Structure formats: structure tokens, C-alpha cells
Amino acid sequence: MTLSIxxxxxxxxxxxxxxELAAEVGGSGSPVVLLHGFPQTHLMWRHVAERLAGEHTVICPDLRGYxxxxxxxATGEDVYAKRTMAADVVALAAALGHERFALAGHDRGALVAFRAGLDHPETISHLGILDVVPTLDMWNVxxxxxxxxxxxxxxxxxxxxxxxxxxxxSADAFFGSFLDAWAGDPAAIPAEVRAEYLRASAAAVPSIVADYRASAGVDVTHDQADLDAGSQLAMPVTVVQQDWGAQLGYDAAAVWRAWAPDLDHRLTKAGHFMAEEAPDEIAGAIRDLLAR
Known part of the structure; x- marks a missing residue:
């Protein structure tokens, strides 16, 4: 049985x-869209969404392919380009009556959010990013x-x-290995939620691979074109991530500052699945972002 928020x-x-995108919508107030990562679904936002719903209309879609x-x-490389997936999110919000909204994403969803911020600055009011660097920078580091x-x-x-x-x-072993290796607190993903992630991922292998393949091709092309043009994120940006810079030998805050002049960069002690492991911290970071 599919779980819900x-x-x-x-x-x-x-x-x-x-x-067509499936989504769950709750709360009332100014809109906030939350995009999930890999190997997960919108359900990863369940704790944060409930915390924000008292103040905001919270929209949690499943990305195309998930x-x-x-x-x-994937009949062409643009089908799973982050540009296309960002356009999905803008269209979904518009169908719900929101022409301007705040956007936060984790992992793959954060790459979609980044692209949405660059492509749709008139639509994205605030941008939250969890535990990634932009695609072009990811390959460089x-x-x-x-x-x-x-x-x-x-x-x-x-x-x-x-x-x-x-x-x-070996889908369950493959996707499950990331849930095991990346979790700072495995108990934050209970058995029934883990089973839902594995079921959904096993049913989506071709599209998940196509999403990742796009990030080694067309997504890099789009990022490079924006870098060459001097494009930057015009809205307030908050990035929360593990200390990947120390682990991989680069300055993560500097990487993000090159794209986001109005940047609040935060490190967390939570694991990769921080929205589930530390929902108070992440909900607080989003509230702080929306107050800027």
C-alpha cells in the first residue's frame, strides 16, 4: 500500500x-514546493511538510520518472533534463494556482530546483538546496x-x-545500499517507508537511470552555458549539506557562492537523508529562508 503524508x-x-505528476498537497498560506531525492519519493518530506503546513501551502510532488x-x-536526452523536470514543477504549481512559490529540493530534487531557479527567476521566490552542488561542479570535484x-x-x-x-x-540490493550507506540515523527511515522507496525505485529503473544519464550530458551543457553567460540565482538561497568539501577537498560554500550571491550556507551533522533524520533543523532552515 502506498504511504501518504x-x-x-x-x-x-x-x-x-x-x-502528469503525482503530488500531495496540504496546509494553507504562501506556497512551498518540496522536491525529493534518490532513491526516494515525495514521502521523504513527510516530517518537514507537516511542520510547515501550519504556515504554508506545502506541495510535495514525485519527480517525473519517480x-x-x-x-x-527516454526518447531523447531532454526528456529527463533538469530543465524539463523544472518545467514540470512550474506547470504543476501553476495548475494549483501558484504563479510564484518557494522551492526546496534534496539530492536529485535539488538539482531540479537549481535549474528552476536559473530558468524561472520570476517564478521562484526562494530556493532551498539540500546536500548537493550543481551538476557541473559535481563532476569537477x-x-x-x-x-x-x-x-x-x-x-x-x-x-x-x-x-x-x-x-x-538486483534492484532492492542496489537501491537499498544507498539507504544504508548514506543514512546517519537508519532508524529515521522505518521499515514501511524503506519498503515503499524500494518498491517505487524497482518500478522505475529505466527512468531513474535516464535522469542520471542526463546529468552526465545535457545538464552539464545547460550549466556550462549559464556559467559562460554569467547567470546567477537571483533569489535568496539556503544550502544545507554535509561537509562534503572537507571529505572531497573543495570549498563547498565558495562553489555555491559563485552561483548564489544571496547565500546562507549551512553544514549539518545529520546524514544525507537529513529531512528525515533532522526534520526540525531542516524545517527551521526553510523557515529562515522564507523570512529573508
Missing amino acids: PGFDHVRLPGAGGV GASDKPA LHGVPAAVGYHLFLMAQPPGLPETMIAA
Whole structure:
């Protein structure tokens, strides 16, 4: 049985190009959209969403290719480009009556949020980012033995066929390995939630791989074009992440500051799944962002 965020309503609305997104919506007030990461669904925001719903209309979609949202075939590299996925989010919010909204994302969802901030500055009022650096910078900082932590990025960057076959052959073990390795507090993802993540991910192997493959191709092209043009995020930005800079040997705050002049950069002691492990901290960071 698919799990839901208590008190939230399920909706299914159009994204971009005929794709439909599943989402849960709750609360009232100014809108905040929360985008999930890998290997998860919108359910990862359940604790934070409940905390914010007393003050805001909170919208938690499944990204295209994930969860209960449509999973179009990757007939071209743009199908899972973060530009396309960002357009999905803008269309979904508009269908709910929101032409301007705050946006926060974790992991893959944070890359979509980053692209939305660059492509739709008139629409995104505030931008929250959890535990990533932009795609172009990600490839630049992954080098040497420490880059082994991101082996899945290289696996899913390979041409279509082999990655999908390998992952589908042992989907629960593959996706479960990230839930185990990246969690600072494994108890924060209870058995029934873990089972939902694994079920949803196993059903979405081709689209998940296509999402990652786009980040080794078209997403880099888009980021590089913005870098060359001097484009920056015009809205207030808060980044919360583990101390990846120390682990991989780069200045994470400086990387983000190059893109976001109005930046609040925070380090957390929580693990990668920080919205589940430290929901008070993350909800507080989002509230602080929205107050700027």
C-alpha cells in the first residue's frame, strides 16, 4: 500500500509536455514546493511538510520518472533534463494556482530546483538546496579515490542498456545500499517507508537511470552555458549539506557562492537523508529562508 503524508490530499496534475505528476498537497498560506531525492519519493518530506503546513501551502510532488508520476520513455536526452523536470514543477504549481512559490529540493530534487531557479527567476521566490552542488561542479570535484562514493553517477552515465540491466537484476540490493550507506540515523527511515522507496525505485529503473544519464550530458551543457553567460540565482538561497568539501577537498560554500550571491550556507551533522533524520533543523532552515 502506498504511504501518504497525514492530512495531505493526493492530486495528479499536468507537468510539461503531456507528462502528469503525482503530488500531495496540504496546509494553507504562501506556497512551498518540496522536491525529493534518490532513491526516494515525495514521502521523504513527510516530517518537514507537516511542520510547515501550519504556515504554508506545502506541495510535495514525485519527480517525473519517480514514485507515482509518469515515467516517459527516454526518447531523447531532454526528456529527463533538469530543465524539463523544472518545467514540470512550474506547470504543476501553476495548475494549483501558484504563479510564484518557494522551492526546496534534496539530492536529485535539488538539482531540479537549481535549474528552476536559473530558468524561472520570476517564478521562484526562494530556493532551498539540500546536500548537493550543481551538476557541473559535481563532476569537477569528483576525482581520485574519494570519488568512489559517487560510483553510481558513473555507472548510470553509461550508454543505455547495461546500467538498466545490471540495476534491474538486483534492484532492492542496489537501491537499498544507498539507504544504508548514506543514512546517519537508519532508524529515521522505518521499515514501511524503506519498503515503499524500494518498491517505487524497482518500478522505475529505466527512468531513474535516464535522469542520471542526463546529468552526465545535457545538464552539464545547460550549466556550462549559464556559467559562460554569467547567470546567477537571483533569489535568496539556503544550502544545507554535509561537509562534503572537507571529505572531497573543495570549498563547498565558495562553489555555491559563485552561483548564489544571496547565500546562507549551512553544514549539518545529520546524514544525507537529513529531512528525515533532522526534520526540525531542516524545517527551521526553510523557515529562515522564507523570512529573508
